[in-house]
């Protein structure tokens with residue numbers, strides 16, 4: 001399991017120790033507004049940690065908890081996974097943060113490190129990201145990362161805004177690599 005680090009964050013593969021921080025984040029309606037639309041229950045958080053641990057063992061990537069190095073606080077979570085959990089689908093990058101940590105660049109900082117891991121270490125040819133069409137904050141993270149808008153696509157029972165970036169595009173935009 002791969003721990004990644006950035007200037008301000010440590011990205012730790014989900015573990016039981018992250019339960020309190022993840023549950024605090026995922027029970028917040030502001031966080032879940034464009035994801036499931038309802039707060040996550042403690043049972044769901046527990047099941048998610050277990051599911052993610054299996055994926056780490058199977059795929060070698062999945063969700064990381066974003067830990068602020070200065071405080072040790074869990075500020076968010078981010079992932080590299082296959083769209084819809086199906087290995088036949090392209091890779092997807094995703095993120096969420098506790099609202100206290102919005103507008104500080106943490107999602108973009110984690111996303112750059114995960115993109116570098118995906119293209120450089122895993123060797124994925126293409127990275128995609130999707131969000132609710134009204135989720136402009138998430139779309140801005142995709143744009144800041146250098147992703148291209150591809151149109152509206154149906155994923156997770158939702159008409160989503162889809163973005164993508166090839167490995168070549170990533171290497172051609174060194175300013176995005178942080």
Ligand SMILES: CC(C)(COP(=O)(O)OP(=O)(O)OC[C@H]1O[C@@H](n2cnc3c(N)ncnc32)[C@H](O)[C@@H]1OP(=O)(O)O)[C@@H](O)C(=O)NCCC(=O)NCCS
Nearest residue numbers: 031034095096097102103104105106107108131137138140
């Ligand atoms: C999506 C989400 C993670 C985006 O969070 P965010 O804080 O806007 O994104 P970042 O952490 O990249 O921060 C970027 C913002 O911080 C500002 N910022 C402040 N300090 C910064 C720094 N040191 N570095 C970079 N940006 C900084 C940027 O200007 C930018 O603001 P802007 O978009 O108004 O220009 C957050 O809104 C969220 O958790 N939403 C709920 C969950 C969710 O919907 N997840 C996505 C599902 S698809």
